[in-house]
Amino acid sequence: MDLFLDFLQNTGWYMLDYRYVLMICIGILFCYLAIAKDYEPLLLLPIGFGVIIGNLPFFKGFGLGIYENNSVLHYLYFGVTTGLYPSIVFLGLGAMTDFSSLLARPKLMMMGAAAQMGIYFTLLSALALGFAPREAGSIAIIGGADGPTSIFLTAKLAPHLIGPIAIAAYSYMALIPLIQPPIMRLLTTKAERRIHMPEEGRQVSRKEQLFFPIVGVLLCCLLAPASIPLLGPFFFGNLMKVSGVVDRLAKTAASSIIDTATIFLGITVGASTQADVFLSTKSVGIFFLGSVAFSLATASGLIAGKIMNLFLKEKINPLLGAAGVSAVPGSAREVHLVGQKSDPTNYLLMDAMACNASGVIGSAICAGILWSFLL
Amino acid sequence: MEGLAAISAHNGWAMAATGATIVIIGLAILASIISQLHKIIGFFEKRGKAGSEKAESRPAPPPSVEPLTADPLSDLAATARYYRSLTSHFGDVFALAQLYQALEAADVPHPHITVRELKASGFLAPTGEGQFSWQNV
Numbered sequence: 001m002d003l004f005l006d007f008l009q010n011t012g013w014y015m016l017d018y019r020y021v022l023m024i025c026i027g028i029l030f031c032y033l034a035i036a037k038d039y040e041p042l043l044l045l046p047i048g049f050g051v052i053i054g055n056l057p058f059f060k061g062f063g064l065g066i067y068e069n070n071s072v073l074h075y076l077y078f079g080v081t082t083g084l085y086p087s088i089v090f091l092g093l094g095a096m097t098d099f100s101s102l103l104a105r106p107k108l109m110m111m112g113a114a115a116q117m118g119i120y121f122t123l124l125s126a127l128a129l130g131f132a133p134r135e136a137g138s139i140a141i142i143g144g145a146d147g148p149t150s151i152f153l154t155a156k157l158a159p160h161l162i163g164p165i166a167i168a169a170y171s172y173m174a175l176i177p178l179i180q181p182p183i184m185r186l187l188t189t190k191a192e193r194r195i196h197m198p199e200e201g202r203q204v205s206r207k208e209q210l211f212f213p214i215v216g217v218l219l220c221c222l223l224a225p226a227s228i229p230l231l232g233p234f235f236f237g238n239l240m241k242v243s244g245v246v247d248r249l250a251k252t253a254a255s256s257i258i259d260t261a262t263i264f265l266g267i268t269v270g271a272s273t274q275a276d277v278f279l280s281t282k283s284v285g286i287f288f289l290g291s292v293a294f295s296l297a298t299a300s301g302l303i304a305g306k307i308m309n310l311f312l313k314e315k316i317n318p319l320l321g322a323a324g325v326s327a328v329p330g331s332a333r334e335v336h337l338v339g340q341k342s343d344p345t346n347y348l349l350m351d352a353m354a355c356n357a358s359g360v361i362g363s364a365i366c367a368g369i370l371w372s373f374l375l
Numbered sequence: 376m377e378g379l380a381a382i383s384a385h386n387g388w389a390m391a392a393t394g395a396t397i398v399i400i401g402l403a404i405l406a407s408i409i410s411q412l413h414k415i416i417g418f419f420e421k422r423g424k425a426g427s428e429k430a431e432s433r434p435a436p437p438p439s440v441e442p443l444t445a446d447p448l449s450d451l452a453a454t455a456r457y458y459r460s461l462t463s464h465f466g467d468v469f470a471l472a473q474l475y476q477a478l479e480a481a482d483v484p485h486p487h488i489t490v491r492e493l494k495a496s497g498f499l500a501p502t503g504e505g506q507f508s509w510q511n512v
């Protein structure tokens with residue numbers, strides 16, 4: 001009987017308390033949103049399940065938990081803390097990205113630049129709320145709307161906040177259909193939303209597509225060397241794609257490799273959100289600032305589009321500014337849908353994808369800049 | 376410490392202003408380079424083509440057949456043999472533009488009318504994709 005009682009006391013049921021139950025419910029909610037609502041399932045499903053397994057109580061010291069040496073999860077978490085998984089994800093992203101829209105309309109790159117202002121406004125807000133500079137930098141990068149970039153920078157600056165920041169970043173990316181459209185409608189007039197972009201962009205040659213990753217990596221990484229771990233693999237992946245001579249490698253990078261990294265990234269980030277770390281006032285602050293970051297990034301891009309139209313003879317649709325955030329392809333899709341609601345004949349998707357691509361580059365540069373400032 | 380004092384204490388204003396400036400200028404420069412990339416590539420391609428055109432328009436080697444003295448249209452077979460000798464260094468298949476260049480270099484009179492007659496008579500036959508070859512010569 002004593003043996004049976006000892007066994008019961010060693011079970012997870014006995015060690016469960018309300019905090020773990022709450023976190024497990026949050027994990028189940030994420031899984032539900034991913035499966036039933038199709039909210040960024042590639043990210044939310046691994047994270048959601050990771051939250052569940054990370055909050056199952058166990059005896060400390062047996063090498064089971066993600067923060068214990070020699071545990072399997074700890075070894076997998078290595079890819080998060082070192083920034084390895086985000087680099088691999090960026091390799092795959094580069095191999096999947098088609099820059100021809102951006103190359104045909106390079107002025108749309110300024111939308112990606114403008115949307116990154118949300119990062120800096122959030123940096124100021126986080127500092128004002130009392131967060132330490134490194135924590136503020138990690139929270140601010142949520143405004144870049146790029147999960148891997150957020151995880152990469154947080155792992156370097158404030159690793160103890162990886163869990164809440166990753167959850168905040170991916171949650172808001174999944175909620176883009178709810179966050180961005182109201183801001184788009186608020187900051188643009190119906191006439192502006194109806195502006196058609198030129199139908200036929202310049203035909204982009206293969207040589208331009210070949211030169212772009214070389215020019216891009218040289219310019220961006222010489223400007224912000226701290227962004228090399230992200231932009232180096234990103235442009236390399238793109239070069240593999242457009243070169244046409246390593247199709248096998250490009251396809252592998254765009255499929256198996258990025259999928260593997262996404263699985264381990266998601267599940268370990270989720271598992272790192274243990275109740276005693278996640279359920280705190282800091283996490284509430286991070287979630288609040290994350291929403292501020294997203295909103296400000298969207299607003300910055302929209303306002304930049306309106307300002308550009310003051311100087312351009314051929315007006316651009318300011319909705320494209322909302323696609324300057326790095327959330328590919330969710331924000332591009334939302335921009336296209338909002339444009340179509342005002343004018344069903346307005347096709348903004350390709351131009352929005354161009355802004356999205358520039359947002360990826362812009363957020364990675366911002367991560368490099370913040371890392372170099374806060375080292 | 377909180378509020379504006381916290382921002383100032385941690386150099387927040389400078390970080391935000393500098394960081395925003397760097398990213399905007401960086402992407403503006405990248406956009407400028409991209410907007411000129413096709414022109415730069417086109418410039419180098421034109422230089423390459425001009426070089427190869429110069430190589431192609433080198434003076435034709437002296438014809439292996441005596442130049443025509445009579446009216447070229449009076450004996451199309453002889454004309455075809457003469458014209459073929461002027462294009463022997465182009466190979467069996469050549470473009471009409473190359474033929475005209477060779478004729479111009481050899482100071483052949485009325486090349487267009489003669490070439491039209493040679494095509495009509497079958498001595499100069501198309502092989503596809505804008506290329507021609509000599510037949511029955």
